Amino acid sequence: MAAFTAVMSFAQNTPPSNAKQEQWWIESTFNYQENGEPAQLQVSEDIIVAFSGDDIYFYFPNPWGENSWIKGTKDSESGAYVFGRGQQVGNYGSMYYFSGYDGENFSDYSFYYSEATNSYSCFGYMMISSSTTDVSTAIGYFENTTISASKPVPDELVQAPENLQTQDYVLSGTSINYAQDGSISSMDNIAFSVKVGFEGNNVYIQGLSQAVPSAWAKGTLNDGDVTFEMGQFMGKVSSFSSYLMGQQYDTKEISNLEFEYDSTTGAFTARQYMVINAYKATLAPFAVYAGVSIKKAVAETPANPSVSNYTPYSTAEGYGTLELNIPLVSETGTALASDKMSYQLYKDINGEVTDYVFTKDDYIKLEESMVEIPYDYTDNFDIAVGGAYISIFENSLQFKRIGVQSIYRVGNEEKRSGLVWYTIPTDGINDIRRSESDSVSYNMAGQKVGNNYRGLVIRNGKKLLRR
Numbered sequence: 001m002a003a004f005t006a007v008m009s010f011a012q013n014t015p016p017s018n019a020k021q022e023q024w025w026i027e028s029t030f031n032y033q034e035n036g037e038p039a040q041l042q043v044s045e046d047i048i049v050a051f052s053g054d055d056i057y058f059y060f061p062n063p064w065g066e067n068s069w070i071k072g073t074k075d076s077e078s079g080a081y082v083f084g085r086g087q088q089v090g091n092y093g094s095m096y097y098f099s100g101y102d103g104e105n106f107s108d109y110s111f112y113y114s115e116a117t118n119s120y121s122c123f124g125y126m127m128i129s130s131s132t133t134d135v136s137t138a139i140g141y142f143e144n145t146t147i148s149a150s151k152p153v154p155d156e157l158v159q160a161p162e163n164l165q166t167q168d169y170v171l172s173g174t175s176i177n178y179a180q181d182g183s184i185s186s187m188d189n190i191a192f193s194v195k196v197g198f199e200g201n202n203v204y205i206q207g208l209s210q211a212v213p214s215a216w217a218k219g220t221l222n223d224g225d226v227t228f229e230m231g232q233f234m235g236k237v238s239s240f241s242s243y244l245m246g247q248q249y250d251t252k253e254i255s256n257l258e259f260e261y262d263s264t265t266g267a268f269t270a271r272q273y274m275v276i277n278a279y280k281a282t283l284a285p286f287a288v289y290a291g292v293s294i295k296k297a298v299a300e301t302p303a304n305p306s307v308s309n310y311t312p313y314s315t316a317e318g319y320g321t322l323e324l325n326i327p328l329v330s331e332t333g334t335a336l337a338s339d340k341m342s343y344q345l346y347k348d349i350n351g352e353v354t355d356y357v358f359t360k361d362d363y364i365k366l367e368e369s370m371v372e373i374p375y376d377y378t379d380n381f382d383i384a385v386g387g388a389y390i391s392i393f394e395n396s397l398q399f400k401r402i403g404v405q406s407i408y409r410v411g412n413e414e415k416r417s418g419l420v421w422y423t424i425p426t427d428g429i430n431d432i433r434r435s436e437s438d439s440v441s442y443n444m445a446g447q448k449v450g451n452n453y454r455g456l457v458i459r460n461g462k463k464l465l466r467r
Contacts, residue, residue: 015057021049080111225261305405
């Protein structure tokens, strides 16, 4: 009975005889497993689209067999075309179905129409599975699917003029992060480097997309305003294309991205949200930035760093840990770019202050020994970005103090923060924390391990990396 119902459902997806059929074009990415490994297939081909009242039909491609019709019905409130889950896409000994995916279960899925591009886009997944209820039966899925009235013109990156003279600038603002329901989940201050060049009334900016920092955007300067036309291609992010656009603060409509330009200071101030988007004309943002300003990079004295946490050196473990807080602002509160920031550690042994050297012998992932660490650097082992975690292999119990200093460089100019010292505790807590006699360690499989075990262990509920 279940099989008969599914076949009937599939048959009902065929367009009625009076439906208007047209040839359109589909662009999508199909994800699947091949020999047990993830694989992708780029889909770019003709597709038949049929229209009948509030219903739309796609003769959808099937990488493993014949194409099949799927049917969507226009939702009166959202305007989206909703495709019910469980529409049959083929029979390979057992039946297979299209469904959406809501993060936990199969669901309906929707295509949204853009009048500006005359296209339908699906922002979610189109799963192929042998069940309409059991997500474990999924064998592949389409993502980033757009069906257009005509074959799209291939995206091309903006090319900056040869020998364009550029200057270093810093883009600052607030990154807006959204939850799945569309509400704002968090807002983070950001600052990163970009390059700006002028050629007549044309303005070129490189680095507006942090995901593809090499991409250029081209704007036009006119009476103190710089306009970047929406939909400029900013490169690929994973399998998705990305585009630059603005979004109005009040109406939230997408638009050109406009800046007010101050010719005296050379500063740019955005009039809208700056958006890095997955589509040319339909909002699906990778990144949204509010209050964007782009100012010439200058060497400013960075705010003082601090030690936020310290775990004493343990003779049994062979290392201690240090956690730093390195503010990406100047001492006057100006946002600073992380790629121009670095930090340095110092040690005080019996009043003698020397550099702390990150040697290749101790920090085995380093290509060479280092004294100064770039803010954005990590070896993915002992040193985290921004000094958020640093393994200390010198016996810090011999130190009187550990010092940290931030360094900011623009061009050939350098500014350093104050040298901030952290005094090593001498109240006996170190001995208690180094005691191994009454603690038990486990590896990540939950097995008890001895003190000579090398790798990631859990002790007293905390993860530790043993070398």
